[in-house]
Amino acid sequence: MRTLLLTVLFLAAGAASAAAQQKDKDRRGLVWDDRPTIVFGKDITIGIRGRLQLDWRQFDPEVDEDTFDFRTARIGIQGDVTRHFSYEIEREIDREAQFGDWKDVYLAWKTSDAFRIKGGRFKMPFGLEQNTGPTDTDFAYRSLISTAIAPGRDRGAMVYGVLGRVGYEVGVFDDDGANAELEEERFAVEGEDLEGVGPSFAGRITGDLFRLLPMPAKLKNANFGLAYTNAYVPEGLNSLKGESVFGSDFFERVYVKGRRQRLGAQFDWTPGPTGLKAEWMQAREQRLGQSNRNEDLSDFLSTGWYVSGTWFVTGEDKDDNINPRQPLFGGGIGAIELGVRFDELELSSASDEGVAFTNPRADYQVPNADRTWTFGVSWMPIRWVRVVSNAIHETFEDVARAPKPGVSSYWAGLLRLQVVF
Amino acid sequence: MTLVIRRCLLAVMVVVGAAVSAAAQTSDDFFNPEILQRVDVWMNSADWSKLKAAFQENTYYPADVTWNGQTVRNVGIRSRGLGSRSSTKPGLRVDFDRYATNQTFLGLKSFVLDNLTQDKSGIRETVAMRFFTRLGIPAPRETHTRLYINGTYSGLYALVESVDKTMMGRVFGSIGDDVQNDGYLFEYNYVIGSPWRFAYEGSDLAPYQARFDIKTNESKSDTTIWGPIEELVRLVNDTASASFEATVGPRLDLAGFVRYIASQNFIAQNDAFNGYDGMNNFYLYRLEASTSHVFIAWDEDNAFLSSDFQITTRLSDNVLTRNTLQLSAYSSKYFEGLLDAATSADGWMQTEMERQFTMIASAMQEDTVKPHTNAEHAADRDTMLAFAPARIAYVRCEVAKTVGTTRPAGCPASAGQ
Numbered sequence: 001m002r003t004l005l006l007t008v009l010f011l012a013a014g015a016a017s018a019a020a021q022q023k024d025k026d027r028r029g030l031v032w033d034d035r036p037t038i039v040f041g042k043d044i045t046i047g048i049r050g051r052l053q054l055d056w057r058q059f060d061p062e063v064d065e066d067t068f069d070f071r072t073a074r075i076g077i078q079g080d081v082t083r084h085f086s087y088e089i090e091r092e093i094d095r096e097a098q099f100g101d102w103k104d105v106y107l108a109w110k111t112s113d114a115f116r117i118k119g120g121r122f123k124m125p126f127g128l129e130q131n132t133g134p135t136d137t138d139f140a141y142r143s144l145i146s147t148a149i150a151p152g153r154d155r156g157a158m159v160y161g162v163l164g165r166v167g168y169e170v171g172v173f174d175d176d177g178a179n180a181e182l183e184e185e186r187f188a189v190e191g192e193d194l195e196g197v198g199p200s201f202a203g204r205i206t207g208d209l210f211r212l213l214p215m216p217a218k219l220k221n222a223n224f225g226l227a228y229t230n231a232y233v234p235e236g237l238n239s240l241k242g243e244s245v246f247g248s249d250f251f252e253r254v255y256v257k258g259r260r261q262r263l264g265a266q267f268d269w270t271p272g273p274t275g276l277k278a279e280w281m282q283a284r285e286q287r288l289g290q291s292n293r294n295e296d297l298s299d300f301l302s303t304g305w306y307v308s309g310t311w312f313v314t315g316e317d318k319d320d321n322i323n324p325r326q327p328l329f330g331g332g333i334g335a336i337e338l339g340v341r342f343d344e345l346e347l348s349s350a351s352d353e354g355v356a357f358t359n360p361r362a363d364y365q366v367p368n369a370d371r372t373w374t375f376g377v378s379w380m381p382i383r384w385v386r387v388v389s390n391a392i393h394e395t396f397e398d399v400a401r402a403p404k405p406g407v408s409s410y411w412a413g414l415l416r417l418q419v420v421f
Numbered sequence: 422m423t424l425v426i427r428r429c430l431l432a433v434m435v436v437v438g439a440a441v442s443a444a445a446q447t448s449d450d451f452f453n454p455e456i457l458q459r460v461d462v463w464m465n466s467a468d469w470s471k472l473k474a475a476f477q478e479n480t481y482y483p484a485d486v487t488w489n490g491q492t493v494r495n496v497g498i499r500s501r502g503l504g505s506r507s508s509t510k511p512g513l514r515v516d517f518d519r520y521a522t523n524q525t526f527l528g529l530k531s532f533v534l535d536n537l538t539q540d541k542s543g544i545r546e547t548v549a550m551r552f553f554t555r556l557g558i559p560a561p562r563e564t565h566t567r568l569y570i571n572g573t574y575s576g577l578y579a580l581v582e583s584v585d586k587t588m589m590g591r592v593f594g595s596i597g598d599d600v601q602n603d604g605y606l607f608e609y610n611y612v613i614g615s616p617w618r619f620a621y622e623g624s625d626l627a628p629y630q631a632r633f634d635i636k637t638n639e640s641k642s643d644t645t646i647w648g649p650i651e652e653l654v655r656l657v658n659d660t661a662s663a664s665f666e667a668t669v670g671p672r673l674d675l676a677g678f679v680r681y682i683a684s685q686n687f688i689a690q691n692d693a694f695n696g697y698d699g700m701n702n703f704y705l706y707r708l709e710a711s712t713s714h715v716f717i718a719w720d721e722d723n724a725f726l727s728s729d730f731q732i733t734t735r736l737s738d739n740v741l742t743r744n745t746l747q748l749s750a751y752s753s754k755y756f757e758g759l760l761d762a763a764t765s766a767d768g769w770m771q772t773e774m775e776r777q778f779t780m781i782a783s784a785m786q787e788d789t790v791k792p793h794t795n796a797e798h799a800a801d802r803d804t805m806l807a808f809a810p811a812r813i814a815y816v817r818c819e820v821a822k823t824v825g826t827t828r829p830a831g832c833p834a835s836a837g838q
Contacts (some may be wrong), residue, residue: 255465290465291465292464292465294465294466294571358520361495362466362483365805
């Protein structure tokens, strides 16, 4: 613990010192460009990237979670190789200071703004918040839909770009995202072959819709998006599942087989120091031949949405890469942002006829939902350090499947120290 | 009256009649020992394959169950048993309320499908439980059933009542409106490699928790649940004979216990309370609002070992048995219990065995997943049918010899007689 704290303080101090340095456009060699960066020339760079998040948490009522959470530790490199290519390699570091999971590992061809290609492991183009890095989100934890429905990272290839004012991303991926990994070991009845998940296809278009309409100028930069994914999921207890903010299952996986589709809509508006975001998502999973009598069941549905609002009381522009106007070591107090978010995730079946059961092969599933309010205050004393405090209130519809059966409402308080370079 | 109206009325009468018939069925009908039942289980074919592949695990799978025209949907079903577990003919436990809180069928929350894999005759368990019931020993209701999985005949099983709160209500009845099933029910857990014969294992509750699985009142404190068990074991071990009945008696139905072990000995059960490898195969119930415990019979697949199974087998090995039978009053009750069992068996047991063999004959012959041949079944059938008369005579002779009363005619000569 002490070593970690020292590391954090060291990094924070180093970052503060570096911030004071004047950027030099003609730099070569090892320079500081928001992060330690090796510059070979104008278009060849190796930026060293690090992220660290340490959480202290309190729960009421107590749930089986640690008070201290070593949430995120990652190190990686990112940069450019000529003006045609960019890349990123990032890997997690676990509590024992050993390398863990690979995160982003990709190479992108970016010669043209209208047509770019990315290949490797990266986030599938679905979900506004899911595609925002963990150190850049407005709140300590992503909304429930961003972790339960949005697919997350996968190996694949994607074309993307901007045509006029419309952004597009279309990709094909090996599986169906890390958030939807198969739970059950694949099982085949004698004489049948094992099936794998995927490949999946994902696409998203985004655009400033209001620019096409006679709207007030302030609304012109409101960004809208629609996204869709499609994948084949093999037979098994492999559906999406409902997981609370702190990882307790409130809806366990059910048997699925067939097509998994996701549909998502997103909205992002950042006028000045304020931000307003909203997303809606639904996943539909087929359950072909999954009844107790090998008959088809109605689709399994995961549906949710959130809306959030934020405000930099210190006046920073939300649209920019956030940098405190008056950093702590520059005569100011840094940047302070307030925020509130409501989000909901409900899992159910398309059928609601007859008697509902929790049986993973029931046609009519007993629905359950988690509704969460998050209130947040973030303090960014300098560019690279952020202190986040969140109060989180979760309510579960089916108390029998709440983290503590019979108890429907939960409060949690969180204080996070975050260092990013 | 038009033809249409007449047909409608007929249809209504049929539906009402069927409903009345279904409503009239009870759990007694389900476990009716005079009838070979048919139970259909409908489960996803992948789940059935998984259950058989992972038969050592207690993973639940969803299923529908049909009996006598009534279907219960979305029950939970899993592999069960200890030595009887099988990948080809799994023993099964069916829970009606696994996926729907409070779902019951005929008032039952669950039942067991005993695969009979350890019993070539197929009737040891069912005859033993009916016999215990005749003797007034708490025992589950049982009969036989053909089991069909997804419409395919999957073997002859015993249909066994679960020992649970519902059964406790049936056995111990009501006082006024208060059903006497809120006591503490324990299933004895045979710990492999650690045979136990009621020796005191210290004041720590952990050893008793390991051996007595709580089945009711699970949310109560450990002290409330297992404290009285620890106390019972301690007092059984530490109390002198002179005060044994006064001290232990309020905590254990000693007369019922003696009757229970006498009956188990009569049916030559070698793997029970006074078993060859310590205690095994029973439930213990602490009566509602009481300190008193009673024993419930369970799993008699290995009964009827031999007609000359000694009537004093391992009576001195188990601390509870030994210390109870040291009291002359209870020693007498033990032998009386043996004679009562002989009397009850006389004229009934062999007839009952013949009836059950007749009832299951075709189902047994057609059971292709049983782990023995039809010839082996036939041989065991003959052995079983010979058991009752030989056992009755043997027990009567041996009791007379042991307690020093007049030996019945036909007893073999022995030294000193």
